[in-house]
Amino acid sequence: MHKESLTAVCKGAVLTSVRSALDPAVHRRVLRPTAKVLPGHARAHNRSLLLQVLFRDGPHSRADLARASGLTRVTVSDLISDLLQEGLVAELGTRNETRVGKPATLVGLDQEAALIVSLDLSSDRGPTGAVVDLSGEVQTRQSRRWDGRSRERALEPLLAFARDLIDTATKPILGVGVGTPGVVDPDGVVLDAPNLGWSHFPLAARLSAGLDLPVHVANDANAAALAEHSFGGAGDAALLAVMVGQGVGAGLLLDGALVGGHRYAAGEIGHVVVDERGPQCACGLVGCLETALAVPLLRERLEGRSPAETRRLLAAAGRRLGIALAPVVSTLNLGEVVLNGPPDLLDGPLIQAAERTVRQRTLPLIAEHLDLRLSALGADAVLLGAAVLVLSGQLGVA
Ligand SMILES: [Zn+2]
Numbered sequence: 479m480h481k482e483s484l485t486a487v488c489k490g491a492v493l494t495s496v497r498s499a500l501d502p503a504v505h506r507r508v509l510r511p512t513a514k515v516l517p518g519h520a521r522a523h524n525r526s527l528l529l530q531v532l533f534r535d536g537p538h539s540r541a542d543l544a545r546a547s548g549l550t551r552v553t554v555s556d557l558i559s560d561l562l563q564e565g566l567v568a569e570l571g572t573r574n575e576t577r578v579g580k581p582a583t584l585v586g587l588d589q590e591a592a593l594i595v596s597l598d599l600s601s602d603r604g605p606t607g608a609v610v611d612l613s614g615e616v617q618t619r620q621s622r623r624w625d626g627r628s629r630e631r632a633l634e635p636l637l638a639f640a641r642d643l644i645d646t647a648t649k650p651i652l653g654v655g656v657g658t659p660g661v662v663d664p665d666g667v668v669l670d671a672p673n674l675g676w677s678h679f680p681l682a683a684r685l686s687a688g689l690d691l692p693v694h695v696a697n698d699a700n701a702a703a704l705a706e707h708s709f710g711g712a713g714d715a716a717l718l719a720v721m722v723g724q725g726v727g728a729g730l731l732l733d734g735a736l737v738g739g740h741r742y743a744a745g746e747i748g749h750v751v752v753d754e755r756g757p758q759c760a761c762g763l764v765g766c767l768e769t770a771l772a773v774p775l776l777r778e779r780l781e782g783r784s785p786a787e788t789r790r791l792l793a794a795a796g797r798r799l800g801i802a803l804a805p806v807v808s809t810l811n812l813g814e815v816v817l818n819g820p821p822d823l824l825d826g827p828l829i830q831a832a833e834r835t836v837r838q839r840t841l842p843l844i845a846e847h848l849d850l851r852l853s854a855l856g857a858d859a860v861l862l863g864a865a866v867l868v869l870s871g872q873l874g875v876a
Pocket residue numbers: 748749750759760761762763766768
């Protein structure tokens with residue numbers, strides 16, 4: 479398959495959930511379309527509709543695809559013939575139908591047709607990268623160390639890292655996805671990332687020019703929220719994914735769509751004041767959630783403490799988290815809050831105290847139906863979310 483033909487595929491009109499598309503036992507959900515379909519884009523839209531059905535529900539006959547998508551048989555056959563030529567779908571043999579007539583040929587997504595390169599910039603130590611297949615399986619995973627973080631110095635090492643990952647790939651690369659700290663606009667410009675020293679940095683454009691591939695960039699917590707939706711077993715309820723690392727951030731999915739906010743900074747929960755007598759925060763405020771919860775600060779506070787003191791301090795941090803979460807949970811009637819970060823800190827007294835605090839501060843109607851839990855994706859959440867960016871941006875599925 480040619481790289482060009484893959485990259486020509488529909489630009490993000492429709493998003494769906496994808497996970498082992500050939501395994502019908504896996505539950506999938508649909509992300510709400512976030513782009514309007516223009517008349518001239520009808521073919522790309524229809525194509526993405528078919529890909530979406532194949533991603534979500536596994537192999538179909540052409541007739542079943544027509545029924546599932548609402549398109550005519552002629553349109554389906556035409557589009558499938560293109561997709562077969564590009565190698566994105568494959569014919570998978572015939573199915574014996576109970577109906578009279580000749581057996582139907584099944585077509586399904588070829589999970590091995592292409593690969594995705596994902597980069598996670600959320601650690602202060604350096605970037606983590608992975609090669610991910612179309613079903614979200616991580617094939618290789620590598621880490622690098624930063625040796626200078628200003629934007630000019632960070633770009634070259636990032637390009638070199640991405641090229642190394644691309645070189646390990648045995649299939650065409652569909653695109654590159656990046657989850658980065660900071661506020662990111664829809665064009666992949668990092669508007670502000672103090673930890674990386676980036677301001678108005680066109681990361682997607684610069685990487686794309688250097689790699690000659692489509693590149694999609696989003697905030698790391700937003701990527702984690704997408705990963706939770708597509709690969710983490712999240713339901714259809716409004717979801718907040720909270721990233722606890724160097725800082726504290728969150729990504730928000732409402733009605734199946736990522737919420738960007740007025741200036742693309744939705745989910746910036748880390749600098750909400752939770753303790754007016756708390757420590758000074760790097761942002762200039764006092765007692766931000768980040769001063770209670772950021773991993774380096776929390777580890778420092780726990781150094782040399784007895785098990786009982788450790789439990790008490792973790793519970794105190796959890797209570798601060800609950801104080802910050804309660805108004806958000808209540809205002810948006812969230813169904814799920816998923817925590818990403820080191821389980822040795824988050825699991826146990828911390829998450830229990832957070833849940834207790836949210837319950838104390840919200841209506842039973844809301845709190846009783848809230849699922850507050852640790853992410854099952856572990857350290858891969860941002861990498862998988864970066865892959866979702868590419869799936870949705872290049873194929874219109876995710
Ligand atoms: Zn702050």
